Structures are given as structure tokens and as C-alpha cells.
Amino acid sequence: MEKIHWKKVVSDPNYIGEADFAEGEEKVLTIGRINAAETVETAEGKSKKAVVHWKEPGHKPMILNVARSKNIEKVAGSPYFEDWPGVQVQLYIEHGIKAFGEVVSAVRVRPHKPRVQRQAPLPPCTDCGNPIEPAMGKDARWLAAYTTKNYGVPLCAGCAQKRKEATAETQQEAESSAEVQQTEEPIPEVNPDTGEVL
Numbered sequence: 001m002e003k004i005h006w007k008k009v010v011s012d013p014n015y016i017g018e019a020d021f022a023e024g025e026e027k028v029l030t031i032g033r034i035n036a037a038e039t040v041e042t043a044e045g046k047s048k049k050a051v052v053h054w055k056e057p058g059h060k061p062m063i064l065n066v067a068r069s070k071n072i073e074k075v076a077g078s079p080y081f082e083d084w085p086g087v088q089v090q091l092y093i094e095h096g097i098k099a100f101g102e103v104v105s106a107v108r109v110r111p112h113k114p115r116v117q118r119q120a121p122l123p124p125c126t127d128c129g130n131p132i133e134p135a136m137g138k139d140a141r142w143l144a145a146y147t148t149k150n151y152g153v154p155l156c157a158g159c160a161q162k163r164k165e166a167t168a169e170t171q172q173e174a175e176s177s178a179e180v181q182q183t184e185e186p187i188p189e190v191n192p193d194t195g196e197v198l
């Protein structure tokens, strides 16, 4: 078996690596440009590597290897560097990869379009215009989704209560005249990440 040089396993701190990710974090980044022959200085010395630079500032560039390149090709639908700028990829850390006889962790590219959605900003309450605040043990995003489902617009807890009272009065009138059996609306399940009603 080939001998392992530690320098091949220890990652270059100037390029994106395991240390740049929080536990379980997945990063969605947009390819800005590819440098097909960037001089990368590692503990081994200087060498030329293909490197991805991101559109979003503040993220270290990523050295391309075969695994990363193959998955970017899948996401981009093209094997050509020229077609990659503008393509969004999702990065994650894979643990327990056997490389050079050692078990290491590495930055990997998901072989599909990013599925981590950025959260849309929360709209203000339609009735009073104030920000929707957490209430009744529910977070603001849950309340916005719940009120949108029940009243057609996002509301703060206070305004939702007012509308509920108003609706209840109307319902009582309707019920007394038509004797309609009203059933409780089931509480919707809400995706905590996106606030989307499932």
C-alpha cells in the first residue's frame, strides 16, 4: 500500500473546509468564476489547481477535485467550466470518508439543485402594520402561516383575536338562523424552516 503523507490529508486553511461549517450546516453558494489553474500553496508547496470562487462575499474558495466536479456537472447540466458561473450548489460535510487509508471529513457538493431554502422575510400584520411577534408559545412564522390560512392575510396575535371575535359574532347570527354545525378548524402543520403550511 502507498504511504500516506500527512500533508495530503491536512486541508489548506485558505480554502473552504470542514472548519468552515457548523455541525450539520449546509451552505448554498453561487459559483462566481472558475480559475482553472490557480496557484495553491499547501504544506507540500505550490501547485496548480482548479478553484471555484463564489459570488457571495465572505466565503473561502473551493478547490475542485473529481467528486466535487462530477456533482457540479450534474447540477449545472454541463461539464464545461464556462457554463458554471451563476450555478447554485449546496455544500455539506461528509464524515467518515476513507482517503489515503485514513478516515477524514470532506466538503462535498450535493448532486442536485439546492434544497435549503432561504427564509423569506416575514410580512407585517395586515391589520395594524406592526411586525408579527411570537405569541401563545408559537413563533412569529407559525402565527403568520396560521393566520394566512384562516383569514387569508398574515396577522399579529392581537388582530387575529379581534378578527376571531368578529367572525364568532357573525357565526352566532348565522347559526341561530340556519343552525349550521360549525366544526373546529384543525391546526395546520407548519414547516418551521420556511413557515409554509404543509
Ligand SMILES: [Zn+2]
Binding pocket: 125, 126, 127, 128, 129, 130, 155, 156, 157, 158, 159, 160
Ligand atoms: Zn396586528
